[in-house]
Amino acid sequence: MNTKKSVLLAFIILAIFSLLLFIIFGENGLADLHLLKIERDNLSKQNAELAKQNLDLYREIVRLKSDPKYLESVARKELGVVGKDELIFKLKDQRKGEN
Numbered sequence: 001m002n003t004k005k006s007v008l009l010a011f012i013i014l015a016i017f018s019l020l021l022f023i024i025f026g027e028n029g030l031a032d033l034h035l036l037k038i039e040r041d042n043l044s045k046q047n048a049e050l051a052k053q054n055l056d057l058y059r060e061i062v063r064l065k066s067d068p069k070y071l072e073s074v075a076r077k078e079l080g081v082v083g084k085d086e087l088i089f090k091l092k093d094q095r096k097g098e099n
Contacts, residue, residue: 024030064071075081082088 022029064074072081
């Protein structure tokens with residue numbers, strides 16, 4: 001009788017241990033849950049950064065549409081646009097020939 005109880009107890013302990021291993025390390029277990037939480041947090045941070053960039057770009061568009069002087073300054077700086085009566089002087093760098 002004691003051996004039957006011992007075998008049954010060992011089987012129950014083995015079953016519980018196997019179940020715990022499966023819960024922790026199995027597919028969709030606690031380890032996967034932890035990794036998914038880390039990934040969710042990273043995606044939330046990326047989403048917040050993209051939302052900020054989106055808002056900044058929206059504000060830039062509104063400013064370009066509503067402020068002609070700002071539009072002109074951006075066109076000059078980024079596109080090299082020159083006014084109607086303006087001249088561009090390109091100077092050679094004197095330091096290139098000196099050694």
